[in-house]
Amino acid sequence: MPELPEVETVKRTLQEKIVGKVVKGARVFLPKMIKHPPAEEFPGAITGREILGLDRRGKYLLVRLTGQFVMVVHLRMTGRLTYTAPDVPLAKHTHVIFELDDGHELRFQDQRQFGTIYLMPEKELNRISGLRQLGPEPLAAEFTAGQLGDMLAGRKRKVKEVLLDQTFLAGIGNIYADEILFVAGILPERPADRLSEQEVQRLYEAIRSVLQEGINHRGTTVRDYVDGSGQQGDYQHRLRVYSREGEPCPCCGQPVIRIKVGGRSSYLCRCCQD
DNA sequence: AGTCAAACCTGGGCGC
DNA sequence: TGCGCCCAGGTTTGAC
Numbered sequence: 001m002p003e004l005p006e007v008e009t010v011k012r013t014l015q016e017k018i019v020g021k022v023v024k025g026a027r028v029f030l031p032k033m034i035k036h037p038p039a040e041e042f043p044g045a046i047t048g049r050e051i052l053g054l055d056r057r058g059k060y061l062l063v064r065l066t067g068q069f070v071m072v073v074h075l076r077m078t079g080r081l082t083y084t085a086p087d088v089p090l091a092k093h094t095h096v097i098f099e100l101d102d103g104h105e106l107r108f109q110d111q112r113q114f115g116t117i118y119l120m121p122e123k124e125l126n127r128i129s130g131l132r133q134l135g136p137e138p139l140a141a142e143f144t145a146g147q148l149g150d151m152l153a154g155r156k157r158k159v160k161e162v163l164l165d166q167t168f169l170a171g172i173g174n175i176y177a178d179e180i181l182f183v184a185g186i187l188p189e190r191p192a193d194r195l196s197e198q199e200v201q202r203l204y205e206a207i208r209s210v211l212q213e214g215i216n217h218r219g220t221t222v223r224d225y226v227d228g229s230g231q232q233g234d235y236q237h238r239l240r241v242y243s244r245e246g247e248p249c250p251c252c253g254q255p256v257i258r259i260k261v262g263g264r265s266s267y268l269c270r271c272c273q274d
Numbered sequence: 275a276g277t278c279a280a281a282c283c284t285g286g287g288c289g290c
Numbered sequence: 291t292g293c294g295c296c297c298a299g300g301t302t303t304g305a306c
Binding site for chain 1 (some may be wrong): 283284289
Binding site (some may be wrong): 276277278279280281282284285286287288289290 | 292293294295296297298300301302303304305306
């Protein structure tokens with residue numbers, strides 16, 4: 001489910017609900033979801049801490065806690081983190097419940113059980129390799145087209161594979177990669193280092209605009225994604241090519257096709273992208 | 275180094 | 291109704 005715009009939306013929706021709340025307890029029903037500390041130590045380690053704020057890095061959600069501790073959550077494909085009243089019946093695949101001092105719960109559910117939760121001192125966050133190795137934030141003010149051009153130089157892999165590489169840029173996944181490449185008018189199989197200066201500029205602008213659009217529409221719900229209040233996103237109605245095999249290209253009307261790139265389904269228009 | 279497939283899981287959808 | 295297959299927003303690992 002969740003790429004940068006979805007994780008950003010979860011962050012924003014949870015922010016208004018849980019900042020300032022104290023964790024009164026935690027129940028772990030599926031220990032393997034807890035990667036650190038050992039699951040049996042996790043409830044004791046988080047109980048009593050106040051939630052100071054929420055941040056996002058790439059697709060990672062960071063919950064800042066008192067005592068310089070941070071809980072790091074990655075939702076992977078089907079994870080959900082929702083602020084829920086305690087009388088709401090437990091949804092299937094609910095693996096961890098946090099009890100908050102306002103009587104509500106923060107519930108983590110994950111059908112496919114790929115999600116991860118860490119709790120550690122802020123200073124040790126770099127022990128999480130996926131977090132440590134993340135590339136730049138594509139929406140950061142400091143990220144420029146010139147920088148993107150430098151980063152692409154010498155990259156012989158397909159441009160879509162590069163966009164999906166979290167050590168290259170943080171937060172782009174399969175849906176937004178296809179949308180970005182369509183908006184930029186670039187085929188996903190193009191070698192990354194063979195884009196013209198103009199194409200790099202278009203790619204940069206598409207990365208920024210498509211991710212921002214996704215956030216503005218509260219993310220994309222293709223299947224499982226919901227935000228921190230359990231609400232679906234809206235951006236699925238605005239997708240141009242992703243999951244639209246056979247439908248007319250919004251630009252030229254030719255059918256959208258699906259191919260495999262880097263092992264992932266990729267949707268594109270042969271007419272509008274080259 | 276680069277590329278590919280498999281692995282981690284559950285469940286939906288399709289053809290037969 | 292059921293079986294078998296393919297598919298799914300992600301990331302890591304291990305084999306060539």
